[in-house]
Amino acid sequence: MYAFDYAKPASLDEAARLLADDPEAKALAGGQTYIPTLKQRLAQPTRLVDLAGIPDLATIKEEGDGLAVGAMTTHKAVAASPVVQRAFPELAYLASLIGDPAVRAMGTIGGSVANNDPAADYPVVVLTLDATVRTTKGEHRGSDFFPGMFETALEPDELIREFHIPVPEAAAWEKFRNPASRYALVSVLLVRTKDGEIRCGVGGAGPTCFRATAIEDALRSSFAPEALDGVTIDAGDLNEDIHATAAYRAHLIPVLAKRCVRRMLRR
Amino acid sequence: MTHVSLKVNGREVSRDVEPRTLLVELLRRDLNLTGTHVGCDTSQCGCCVVHVDGVGTKSCTMLAVQADGKAITTIEGLAAVAEADGRAEDGLHPVQAAFRQHHGLQCGFCTPGMIMSAADLLSRNADPTEHEVREWLEGNLCRCTGYHNIVKAIMAAGATMRGAATPRAAE
Numbered sequence: 001m002y003a004f005d006y007a008k009p010a011s012l013d014e015a016a017r018l019l020a021d022d023p024e025a026k027a028l029a030g031g032q033t034y035i036p037t038l039k040q041r042l043a044q045p046t047r048l049v050d051l052a053g054i055p056d057l058a059t060i061k062e063e064g065d066g067l068a069v070g071a072m073t074t075h076k077a078v079a080a081s082p083v084v085q086r087a088f089p090e091l092a093y094l095a096s097l098i099g100d101p102a103v104r105a106m107g108t109i110g111g112s113v114a115n116n117d118p119a120a121d122y123p124v125v126v127l128t129l130d131a132t133v134r135t136t137k138g139e140h141r142g143s144d145f146f147p148g149m150f151e152t153a154l155e156p157d158e159l160i161r162e163f164h165i166p167v168p169e170a171a172a173w174e175k176f177r178n179p180a181s182r183y184a185l186v187s188v189l190l191v192r193t194k195d196g197e198i199r200c201g202v203g204g205a206g207p208t209c210f211r212a213t214a215i216e217d218a219l220r221s222s223f224a225p226e227a228l229d230g231v232t233i234d235a236g237d238l239n240e241d242i243h244a245t246a247a248y249r250a251h252l253i254p255v256l257a258k259r260c261v262r263r264m265l266r267r
Numbered sequence: 268m269t270h271v272s273l274k275v276n277g278r279e280v281s282r283d284v285e286p287r288t289l290l291v292e293l294l295r296r297d298l299n300l301t302g303t304h305v306g307c308d309t310s311q312c313g314c315c316v317v318h319v320d321g322v323g324t325k326s327c328t329m330l331a332v333q334a335d336g337k338a339i340t341t342i343e344g345l346a347a348v349a350e351a352d353g354r355a356e357d358g359l360h361p362v363q364a365a366f367r368q369h370h371g372l373q374c375g376f377c378t379p380g381m382i383m384s385a386a387d388l389l390s391r392n393a394d395p396t397e398h399e400v401r402e403w404l405e406g407n408l409c410r411c412t413g414y415h416n417i418v419k420a421i422m423a424a425g426a427t428m429r430g431a432a433t434p435r436a437a438e
Contacts, residue, residue, distance in 0.1 A: 006269050006286035006332050028333075035328050036310055038287070048286065052333065076322075100406025101384065102316055102325045180311065182405065 001038045005047040011054060012159055016136045018049045020157035025049055027159060029072060029111030032103050057110075057161070062087055065194060066131075066166040071110025071159070075099070078109065090171040094121055094189075097175055099182055110160040113145075116152050118239060119183035119204045121175065125165065127209045128189045128201030132164040149207035168193050170267065172260035176204075176252055178243050185244050186252040188212075190219075190260035198223070200257055205238050205249040215257045223265070225258040271335040275300070276344025284331045291315045291326035293334075294341060302342040302379050306408070313407035316380040316387075317341045323387035325406070342379035345386060354428065362386045362424040371420030373411035381407050385421040393429040397422060 026045040057072035078095035126142035133140040168191035175187040184204030235250035268283040306314035318340040349360040
């Protein structure tokens with residue numbers, strides 16, 4: 001790691017000010033992605049602004065038609081939350097599959113969304129459910145929060161306060177994991193919203209998460225696994241690396257979507 | 268330099284550290300607690316797992332400054348936790364005793380992390396299924412021989428900790 005200074009502010013406003021004062025400073029949430037990044041010398045911040053000293057950022061509560069989840073809520077807390085398990089059990093399940101127990105104890109939803117790793121899981125939730133991202137500067141809609149790989153709509157000195165996640169009528173999450181890193185090669189979140197709309201979010205496959213509209217269209221006419229038999233996804237825009245070709249990722253998307261449909265029909 | 272004060276295995280520790288110091292570096296280099304190992308240094312292998320306020324955490328993926336004000340337990344301090352609970356056997360935590368009895372190790376390099384992860388699991392669920400144990404160990408890699416005796420040891424330790432008469436076999 002390169003050397004850096006460290007600050008642990010007691011409020012979100014103070015943290016945002018520290019980031020505004022120094023464009024090379026970076027916010028630190030759980031550190032489960034950023035500390036490995038620093039170790040590989042892929043980043044050289046002047047200062048880390050640790051958000052762990054700010055109170056009331058790790059809360060989960062029901063709010064209107066959804067859940068309000070604080071930015072510093074750990075994956076472990078989401079997975080174990082009775083509120084989430086009751087209102088949106090598939091979200092608790094999704095959180096329980098991130099990384100491993102020790103990583104889940106530190107990693108946070110805000111860190112995951114702000115980093116927008118193409119293989120991260122929470123961005124798919126925020127996009128697919130069009131969650132509201134409440135920040136130190138206002139609000140963003142999840143549907144236009146992720147312009148590209150490792151990019152978000154956040155300004156450099158803008159910090160996430162909490163998410164409002166609308167709870168769908170029904171949902172299924174399928175994640176095809178790399179067995180070593182446990183990151184998604186491909187993940188699919190299929191939901192039926194409270195308005196009856198079918199939405200299919202995809203993670204891991206492209207530069208950033210996206211909606212598979214071909215799958216949504218097919219399932220709108222018939223909500224059955226067979227409806228996806230003829231559906232193909234263009235591999236042209238998808239990721240290719242040592243773990244999987246773009247064609248393999250394209251193939252996995254309808255496969256995982258079918259599994260989601262089966263699970264939603266079984267319930 | 269940044270000042271950190273934390274409790275390590277029950278002892279108050281204060282140090283000035285560079286902010287980039289990892290918790291595992293503070294433990295091994297400054298405090299000479301070399302039972303916590305560094306295997307992969309990429310958050311995958313789990314040899315560096317310690318308890319931070321009672322929760323299993325990868326000390327290679329946590330800065331020492333993040334541990335300021337927290338209570339750390341390493342493999343060296345685990346038996347004392349069991350002593351305090353009246354659960355120690357032969358001066359060992361039940362998980363340590365079970366690893367010895369069921370030979371839950373070969374070279375021993377992953378063992379401290381395995382034991383710390385297992386103790387974390389059993390502290391919240393003393394009666395896990397074999398499947399739950401294997402899932403829990405997802406972030407702990409053994410490169411010698413596999414997980415059979417490790418799982419067996421953890422199941423046996425769970426039985427001891429919940430006061431069951433006969434350890435349930437892992438097979």
